[in-house]
Amino acid sequence: MPFWDELYAGEMDKSELLPSMETYSFKDAAVILHSSATVPARQAAPDDILRGAMATKSDLLFCVPSMIEAWCRIPEQVEWITQTQGVFYGGGPLASEVGDPLARKGVDNFRESNGMDWAYFSLSSCCGTHFVPLDDENAQLILTINEYQVPAVLNTMVDGVPAYDTNDILAPHPTKKGLWKVAGRSDEHIMHSTGEKPQSRFDINDEEKLAGFRNAIWPTVEKVNSFVPQHSRLFKAMIIVSSPSKPFTYTTKGTPRRPAIITEYQPEIEALYATVNETTQAHLPPPRSWSLPHAIEFVRCVVQEVMTRHILDTDDIFQKGCDSLQATWIRNSILHALRQTTQVNSRAVPGNFDYQHPSISGLAQYVSGLVSTEKPSDDMVDEKQRVAAMHVMVQKYSRDLPRHTPKMDRPARSVVLVTGTTGSLGAALLAALVDDPKVSKVYAFNRKGPQSLEERQRQVLAERGYDAERIVKSGKVVFIDADTSGDKLGLQMDSYEKVRTSVTHILHNDTSQRYEDVLPLTAPDSMAGDLQAFPQLLRLEPSPFSPPPQLLYVSSIGMLAHASRSDPVLEEPVDASIALASGYTESKWVSETLLENVGDDLAKAGTPLRTVVVRLGQITGSSGNGAWNTTEQIPALVKSSTYLRCLPDFDAEASWIAVNAAARATIDMLHSSGSAFSTYHLTHPRPVHWRTLFAPIAQALELQSVAYDVWLQQLRNSSERSRRMAPDQEVEELQRNPALKLVEHFEEMFAGGAKGGDEASEVAREALGLPKLSVAQAVQVAPSLSEESLPQLTAKDTMQGVRYWKSIGYLQ
Template sequence: MQTQFPTPQGLLSSTFEQPPLDGSLLLPEIFDHHAQRSPNHPLFHYVDADGVVGTIVWLQAVQGFHNAAHIIRRYVNVESPERRPVVGVVASSDQITYFSVIAGILRAGYQAFPVSPRNSDVGISHLLQSTDCTHVFVSPDSATQKLVAAAAAKLSGLGKEINILPIPTFEDLFASDSPEFMPPMRKIGLDAPAVILHSSGSTAFPKTITFTYRILMESGLIPYYGRIDLCGHVLSAHAVPMFHLMGVIQLPWTTFCGLTISVLPPTSPPIVPTPDRVFDGAIATKSSLLFCVPAFLESWAREPHRLAALKSFRTVIFGGGPLQPAVGDMLVQHGVHIAHVYGLTETSNLTWFLPESAPKEGWDYFYLSPHTDPVFVPLEDIPGVYHLVIKKSPIHTPAMLDTVVDGVPGLNTNDLFVQHPTNPNLWKVYGRHDDQIMHSTGEKTNPGPLGKFHAGVLVFPAEPIDPADAQQVIEFRRQIWSTVEEANQLAPTHSRLFKEMILVADPSRPIELTAKGTPRRQAVLNIYQDEIRDMYGAVEESSQTHLTAPEEYDFPATLQFMRHVVSEVMLEMPGDDDDIFQHGCDSLQATWIRNSIFHAFRKSQRVDMKTIPSNFVYSYPTLRLLADLFTQLASGSGSKPENVSLRADAMQAMAHKYTQGFPAHRASAEKPEDEVLLVTGTTGALGSHLIAHLLDLPEVSMVYALNRPSSKSTKSIQERQRSSFVANGIDVHLLESPKLKLFEANLSLPRLGLSNEDHGSLRATVTSIVHNAWQVNFNISLSTLEPLVAGTRHLVDFALSSPHPLPPRFIFISTAGIFRNSTGTVAPEEHVAGPKIAVGLGYTESKWVAEEILETAAQRTALSPVVIRPGQLSGAANGAWNASDWFPALLKSSQLLGHLPALSGRASWFPIHHAARVVAHLRTSSDHYLHITHPQPIPTSDITSALSHALGLPLVPYAEWLESLEAASLQESAAASNPGVRLLDFFRAYREVGPKQDMFSPAGLANERATRAAGWMLDVAPLAASDVDAWVSHLRQVRYLD
């Protein structure tokens, strides 16, 4: 009785009869089954020289297989019928002939060994010797003949003789009108070896991998666990080499499933499969499925007419390497159904076979097939990354078993994966465990996902150049830079390439290639080890040293220089007035831009480098602003004073932009009985404490926590939330509450980046919104933060779309920093009408704009917002303090400088866990503006004295400490090691204040309304030395402080 499969194959076909699936017939015996039961079912389609589609049906094909078996038997005659010799094939041959020769070897009862002609002669001799292969069929082309002859000569010297045989031609196999069929096969067990494949040998000699008849059968049954009945479909396999797994697997797929394959026409010499030929052949043969390597797909995507035609395929399958993200995105956007096939030679295909379209969560993710028994083992040294082990099971047998999991033999694939953050069944390839490169910084790079590119790359020019000629090397690097940029799109930040890291190969040094046609990595590294060492030694820290400052310091020349600098660093070139951070510039690229400009102008000696703000790339985030800044500096006029009015105008303009066309609130449901909160930004300290407190409230029935996807972590949102709870000393069992649901969202997108279903569910149930998510970075500009402002407006629209009688209450976590330019003594808990009071930091400017959106919405709509402005929040009960905040940065920098600054004024810092409780309490307040500060402030000198004792550092006047920090900032590597350097302008803004003034704020914050609404605030104990000790202890515990 046969197993019931999820997706039977060929049951509805009038030409194909499904063969026995229980192992009672071996693969070559099923060939004969189809000759009798499926004689007219098509096996091959091809387009001949006249453009006519030719077809070979199963009866014709099996006749060719038997003809091949007879030829093979004549050449490889064995004395004992029990002996099953290994018969090799090293050939450049058309696919129909190659397919038929392998089938003929199996039908003869022998073992087939297709060998890549891309191996070296040494590699081939190793393979032949390790398999005891003495007969090899070779194609007539001189290159392959010489290759195999050289391999045979090496073995002859070891006393082993190789019989080099001519591979049969297409005519030899298919021209006969009266083929002679082979006698029935003698009994061979399912676990007997059938086909031998080999690895690519990228790092050593290629290793052999043996497929038994059981593995061939299991490979043929993979589609039975998939999503498509292959029978009746035509798969374009024009680009697939038959010596590869994806070539050999066509034998069981066609045999067990009734799949028809389209190929290039049978000619000698064979036609080379170029992207154009493959595509045209697929279209002409009316293929419904198309398999190709990513490079072909990338080529087609660049041609509009081919891009449009790709939509006609049911599925476009790619594998064997990574597809450029931009290409994958474009294909999906244009409606092309792409599917990533992942597998190993040892395991065959492992992915769910041919879903109708790419996962909605991301085309580069895939599901593993139900026929597999995978185990994902977390890596200890890289959180969120897993290596895959495939366990042997009754329906899947890896060809190699090298480990044991749960008492079951399995294969450690050595492939690394990351799990989709919201769909745990989806996975994406991360790299190879055994190919990790450890940088001197402690970062790791996996070269697997990057193809041929690494943090430093060795390139082999198609047209050799002299690597000793510096000018030739510079020109070559320029020519290939677009390709390098494509590789950079796949690389993590710390692995991106710059021109200085490109080493050009020496044409006088030959190298060995693997079966895939790629250089053998370790052998090449050995050959070029001296050059690689010298290259790393020559590259100066984080700067492009080949760039020189403009000869003329007028604006046009300086602007052109800035364009050059940025074009060398960024993948996408922004316009002169575009915010570079809105165009993908990250912190590493900003550092390269800063240091490259710094290096060039320092060499020119035309600019006093002390006058350059340390964060100038963030403060002047467009090419025009950068050029204007350095034109002013070079002319001797110094840094142009900030134009407060211009920045205020920009704030007003952004507020106006996001206060147009508020939707009307239309009630269509009754008042809800349950209190349901939507909270944004819960993976930070305040957000974590807030949801923990809300979950404890009996009146709250549900908390929806929305967080943006992390660009720095592969952890799921659940893992990130748990990590935050642990770091902040919060009971992680609260995360198991049925009252909590976590979402990854993007507030700047329509529907908040949620699915239609989730968005609709939240809209129908949410009664209060706490908008806490914001980017805390004192370096970036207002324009860079505009997506957060847009997100605030989207949340307002979301609230107004509620069907409830009243829109959800909107609580916005602003900042006391909007009073940075206040001239009063106390800042009131009221609306701040003018923008100039917040000018100076993009962070405070963006918060003012968000407040203005809410104020305007309150005036024009039914929305009732509450704006909460926290002052400085201090560490949690366990001492946890976000290491990216200014205070830990001050402590770390002080350790590096050897002294602490003496700070004046008073500290009204409020512990963050208490602040979260206040926010939860104030969610129902009738007041619209409230401040959270400590009702019992203490002298800041009490804190610095306790810090001096805890850290063992002397106190110095603030001006002296700042001078030391500025001196440190002149070192090019300072920004990477000294966090205070990145906040230099923030620290420059500090001035001595009186004993009744808050530090970093000329005005104190009124908090009468907040303390009246939450009277228990008055009972919170003043800060003490014990709090300081807890902060320092925690920062040491997380290894931020020494």
């Protein structure tokens, strides 16, 4: 390995990918990486980290071995790594099946000039080293004080000189003197807090005694789990007890030979993962009945045991830190209890019901409904009750809204409050508002995050091909960490009053939904989090201006899934039954109806407020660099198609619109005048055929074009296979085949018309079963949608998205 200062010092940016407070030494240089992370720290996923490295064009990667191992499962990510100037790792050993291929590909710091010695390192001559020989030719490393170094920790003596015993066991290179690799630690015995080492002998096939042993050591394991990273936590059911027929082997120093032990117990490890779906948390007794109170009590126990923290029944478990592996354990524990106590066909239960009902109360209501003799379907409540609940929500959030008392004319140039600017559409909206001469100031409201809002915004804009520095430093934008559902938007009184008395337009771009929640079937009460924003935003309306601030809400055409197929859907309010597909679509209807009622009520009261709903259709990537959010359904469809080796084909049109064009049209609608309440559909006025956009993708990715029902069946089959996998394997499968998370969503499209059918029934359906929409009113108020301003989409637009996905390693 070359010296750090020979290759890297002062030459390049580096991607600091190590956990905080890690120190690694490289020959004569010590590189200390420290981050001021929040507590508890959020452990970033390997894929997220690599995407960040790609986006920032990092030349050098610092990481822990587990990240390299995760990246190298995807060939296109390996290809990108080979183009960097080097990879440093530390904190643990790297598997040879990962390191050897990287070395063969010539990844710097994975190869030595004389052969495949990437796993070995040499110690700087400036280090004071003392090796304690062990009987197996290994040696224990001790660092001594010398003229060049004084170890920060001094815990032993060597020849009367203070020194630091690292407890590291090093193995020498078989032929090259001075090269070493880490073989283990001398302090690897597990010890309870009482100072006792666990010693117990029993028949490991005796399930009762095995459970008792696990329970006996569990308090100590929980103490370890309390401070290790979340991904390293131990689950009780994943503890394997050694067999007398396979005793652990040790070095003469007493150090377990880890590689040999893991190899010896490989069959037991594989068997445990193979059966984990059936045995997950089996020690938890099922509820006495599946009535709602008992179901809530049981689900609460499952969730809190897996997450080891207090979770309120209405909390979104994913927003509280639940990861994919924990979600798998929760789901399987519930299914296990259902199989034990009911006749419910667990294989017919949607594989992502935990994502569809992401709270204790939501999960309990769902499973209670599954087994209810009064409700043979899996709907939690019947349609009439759901519609009634939606109307109740509208009434609840329409109460006690303030009345407007004008004092002065609205200024000629607009002051716009926009939410959600760190998302795809939000970034495009911010860029367009900065360039709009009719706008003098923009308040960019976003949730507080680990980075400063300005830094997050700069990164998002740069990733999508915008001139980030120009936009952020334009002088127009005020970045505000806000809580749109909190009192006074989470602001101090002086800041709140400054916003309230200057804002002329409010643009609420709701970005609260997660990838897994594309269509979550949740109880109506779960809509409250989104809807709480409206009363707070509307309370800005006691404004001094006449007319008062105009409020535009970005909704979704997803709420029109059950609209009539006989004619294109008009730009007007719809009945609640049209939105009865999911909690997500129902919440959109409630939000739209709330704004309609508010606009009408205030107009009748003589305090007019113009509210605008924009139902957004499918948007494509940025016209700048093709940046298309990989958490959306179309990128997931394309990536899963590369996994299934086929791409769905439709004999239908697609009225998709580029995100930049959608942003410009939204701002046209924000500035428009009209009645107290208006609804616009934001899709492309001149759709193109599906094959125009996707035939080139199929050719470029060497995929077979098949009918949608054939593609969907292939996805169903892969979903069945993934259900039989161990949790960690299932998580990896979801990364390779992300449409697995959306199987029910694509099923809904199939039922809604994507499957094809007779000409009469399909006259008002587009590709993917989406309804055709009238855009007559939108075209009237948005000049940017005119034929002169907005060309039709072409294959160039979708292929630009493919190139972007390849550039970030999402596609091969």
